[in-house]
Amino acid sequence: MLAGATAPALADKTKIDFWFGNQGDIAQRVQDVCKHFNESQSDYEVVCTSQQGYANALQNTIAAFRAGKQPTVVQIFDIGTLDLMLSGAYYPVNKLMADNGYKIDWNDYLGGVRSYYATSKGDMLSMPFNSSTALLYWNQDAFKKIGKDAAPKTWEEAADDMKALKAAGYDCPMGIDVSHDEVWQLMEQFSATENQPVASLNNGYDGLGAELVFNKTSFVKFVTDLKKWYDDGLVKLKSAQAGEDYVAAFADGHCQMTLTSVGDHGQISRTASPDMHWSVAEYPIYAGAERKNSLVGGASLWVLQGKSPAEYKAAAAFLNFIAQPEQALWWSSNTGYIPVTKTGYDFMVKNGFYDKAPYKGREAAIQSLTASDPTPITRGLRLGGMPQIRQEVGNALQAIFANQTSVQQGLDDAVARGNTVLRRFELTYKGKQLP
Structure with missing residues (x-):
């Protein structure tokens, strides 16, 4: 009886909430990403909810955190980065991934992308997601x-x-x-x-x-x-x-x-x-x-404090899934956004993404973001x-x-x-x- 009673609990998936700001067609593409992740494994389920706007996502997250009802992962637009940095309400993504056994080469992220979401020492605080220029x-x-x-x-x-x-x-x-x-x-x-x-x-x-x-x-x-x-x-x-x-x-x-x-x-x-x-x-x-x-536009994914080890394990798995080159190809094919890593870009080039319409020409965005190593002025804005x-x-x-x-x-x-x-x-x- 004991074994039978505990088996369903052991089989339960760990659920986490992911709040995002995108609306319209892009919101549906984000839901597709969540669906693909949920179907790719049987241990976790990410529940994705649009907050109907970037500003709403930031404001709603602040209110939810104060009430102790914050999501595990939230998408924050580029100009909300400083608010999150100073809030102290996050689990740095570089630490999250390392703590859960994932080895991420953060230098693989395009310089213009990485510098916007990293500390002065280069430690990544959030995971770049939908990026543009x-x-x-x-x-x-x-x-x-x-x-x-x-x-x-x-x-x-x-x-x-x-x-x-x-x-x-x-x-x-x-x-x-x-x-x-x-x-x-x-x-x-x-x-x-x-x-x-x-x-x-x-x-x-x-x-x-x-x-x-x-x-x-x-x-x-x-x-x-x-x-x-x-x-x-x-x-x-x-x-x-x-x-x-x-x-x-x-x-x-x-x-x-x-x-x-x-x-x-x-x-x-x-x-x-x-x-x-x-x-x-x-x-x-x-x-x-x-x-x-x-400069990079768009948004990144922040993992918030106050969650369980199991929820953080699920969040790390979700972010690792998003970071794969195959996902970069899918994401760019179904939106106008660009790959955020050199590996993702190289994978897309290898698969002929930029060779034909309607994607031909989008490599100009990568060239623009990598036109130079970021200077003290071109790292981004901390305002x-x-x-x-x-x-x-x-x-x-x-x-x-x-x-x-x-x-x-x-x-x-x-x-x-x-x-x-x-x-x-x-x-x-x-x-x-x-x-």
Whole structure:
């Protein structure tokens, strides 16, 4: 009787909760990952629940942790990294994996990815998951009409191309979005590729006392140029296109270039006309600048404190499953995201992933993230309140393009308001040291 009574308990799977922020089609792909893991073994079951947005995932996790009802694993977006780091509410992923018998070569992770989620000593605190970076999308058919067969490598060349496209009768040579949701593609990616700081103290990596400085860098020139190109009809804004989304505007052939995430590559592949020829390239830089690695966008997976050894064993198994090269191939095939490890990338190359449509060209994102070893500026951002800071920058850019303020004054105002956010964050975590 005793043996019979205990057998079902021994056979029970260890269940863990995984909360994630993705919505829509990507949310379904995350559910597929969970399903594949659950079907791959019989010891564990991961229950995956969308929190309907990255910000919601962070806020809900904080509330759940305070109530003692936190998930075992949670997906936190890139700009929420500092909040988790300073919370002390996590089980460092490098320690989790080692404690559960997994030998992970953390140096296998792409430098631009690894540096964002690691301590100053290089110890990984969370597991990179859905990663992206910004690229230049360009219409090869339109460029052929102006005698070009390659995307512009510099902003000077891009300006010449836009003028030629306008002269050739194209209404929208380039479409961009200056809303707060897309500020990262302009301010953060531009600053990284040009090795320009967004904030002092090496973008906050050296302490919570960092102050925003993007109003004193070549970002000012970039915004000035964008505004001039807009005034000259070479650049169109999402808000100035009667509600037309800038990604859709590129896919339907209205805009001949756009700056957006590699994560949109899949959507454009599905929605562009079959006879439209287009490709992607690395983010342009100014002539004379030395190209540096772009920043990783997306999110990583954090394992939270307060769980049992059995639950941590399940979490480690789940993260190890996700890290396999075969999963990198599946994930990239079914989303626009990129592999986060060299091994995963090499596996995809070996399997011909980048050789044919609709995936051909996505290797530009890997080239962008690995354009250089991360510098003290291009490791990423360690700034608190980044969602609010992006909101301030987005508001400033919209005011600049609407002629409500000058470029310099608009950026000065955004910096002043953003620094207020940073000082508030610093007070919240007074006395805390960055890991």
